Amino acid sequence: MVLLLSARPPIGPEHAHVVLRAWPEMDGAQLRRLGSGLINDTFGVQTVGGQAYVLQRVHPVFAPEIHHNIARVTARLAERGLATPRLIPTTAGARWTTVDDAPWRLMTRVPGVTHDAVVGPKQAHAAAALLGRFHSALHALPAEDFVGLRSGVHDTPAHLARLRDAVDTCKSHRLYESVAPLASRLLEAADRLPSLPDAPPRIMHGDPKLNNVVFAGADGPEAARAVAWIDLDTVGPLPLAYEMGDAWRSWCNPAGEDAEVAVFDHAVFTASLEGWAGTDPPPPTLPEREGLLLGVEWITLELAARFAADALLESYFGWDPARFAGRGEHNRARARSQWSLHELVVASRSARQAALTRALD
Numbered sequence: 107m108v109l110l111l112s113a114r115p116p117i118g119p120e121h122a123h124v125v126l127r128a129w130p131e132m133d134g135a136q137l138r139r140l141g142s143g144l145i146n147d148t149f150g151v152q153t154v155g156g157q158a159y160v161l162q163r164v165h166p167v168f169a170p171e172i173h174h175n176i177a178r179v180t181a182r183l184a185e186r187g188l189a190t191p192r193l194i195p196t197t198a199g200a201r202w203t204t205v206d207d208a209p210w211r212l213m214t215r216v217p218g219v220t221h222d223a224v225v226g227p228k229q230a231h232a233a234a235a236l237l238g239r240f241h242s243a244l245h246a247l248p249a250e251d252f253v254g255l256r257s258g259v260h261d262t263p264a265h266l267a268r269l270r271d272a273v274d275t276c277k278s279h280r281l282y283e284s285v286a287p288l289a290s291r292l293l294e295a296a297d298r299l300p301s302l303p304d305a306p307p308r309i310m311h312g313d314p315k316l317n318n319v320v321f322a323g324a325d326g327p328e329a330a331r332a333v334a335w336i337d338l339d340t341v342g343p344l345p346l347a348y349e350m351g352d353a354w355r356s357w358c359n360p361a362g363e364d365a366e367v368a369v370f371d372h373a374v375f376t377a378s379l380e381g382w383a384g385t386d387p388p389p390p391t392l393p394e395r396e397g398l399l400l401g402v403e404w405i406t407l408e409l410a411a412r413f414a415a416d417a418l419l420e421s422y423f424g425w426d427p428a429r430f431a432g433r434g435e436h437n438r439a440r441a442r443s444q445w446s447l448h449e450l451v452v453a454s455r456s457a458r459q460a461a462l463t464r465a466l467d
Contacts, residue, residue: 171254227377234378238385303393312340351401368447410444
């Protein structure tokens with residue numbers, strides 16, 4: 107899942123200190139902003155006694171009820187011996203507090219660092235192995251117990267229809283002449299691509315990009331020791347094809363999604379596949395195996411379509427005004443990047459099939 111939603115006005119530490127009053131035991135704590143805040147506004151909290159926590163203002167795209175999912179998931183992960191952040195109840199015993207119509211939460215902080223891009227196959231192997239253990243730990247949780255989940259995240263037909271509508275209705279847009287031909291190629295590719303097989307959902311992370319993994323260190327061997335998966339807002343039932351497809355989409359392209367010419371690193375793909383399979387997660391069914399092959403192809407095409415539509419509609423994804431003239435220009439670059447990556451992963455289908463056979467048989 108990609109969440110690059112338009113940023114809200116930034117919240118400063120002084121406002122966060124007011125919110126922190128819901129946890130009186132944090133009195134006197136020091137706060138500092140963490141990350142860029144494109145989705146949730148995040149602050150590191152250091153108590154007088156030296157304990158570390160994370161305070162977050164949760165983006166309204168997430169229903170507050172997801173905190174019940176997070177509590178259930180982190181309890182199971184802890185039971186299975188996996189490191190995980192845990193929610194800290196407010197004085198009133200609530201899992202979140204609401205200030206100015208926004209939910210806020212306080213969680214324990216897992217020691218370590220995060221990386222924005224994979225630095226090599228060993229790191230990818232470690233992240234995927236931890237993801238396999240994550241999947242195994244949550245496998246028996248009933249899907250019907252998850253509440254407040256977003257719908258339509260991977261409704262590919264709806265995303266393609268939105269792209270068609272954008273092309274039909276935005277002919278006067280400044281980028282139309284450059285986006286419309288790309289949209290045509292995307293829609294034609296969708297007609298050619300083999301359908302994903304039906305497979306029941308598993309309990310998945312839902313947003314397995316690399317910077318949602320905490321590693322033991324910034325470099326050396328510690329940079330390849332995965333400690334914990336974080337940012338659990340998206341955990342819930344999801345087909346395996348989308349989970350691993352999204353992981354490979356992000357992990358295997360060291361060029362990044364803003365580079366219009368993508369790279370598909372087959373060594374990273376193979377290492378991560380072997381890392382995940384080596385933890386003996388519940389064995390993929392035959393439809394799931396086919397989904398593991400085709401998922402990254404559909405994910406890259408779906409995301410290219412979403413970016414291309416927003417290059418014309420300019421209403422959803424965030425953008426970087428320091429590097430692009432407008433939201434449309436940034437999303438056009440992203441659309442071209444994902445289309446470039448899609449072509450590479452389709453061309454690598456036979457090599458990926460061979461790697462899947464070796465890892466899973």
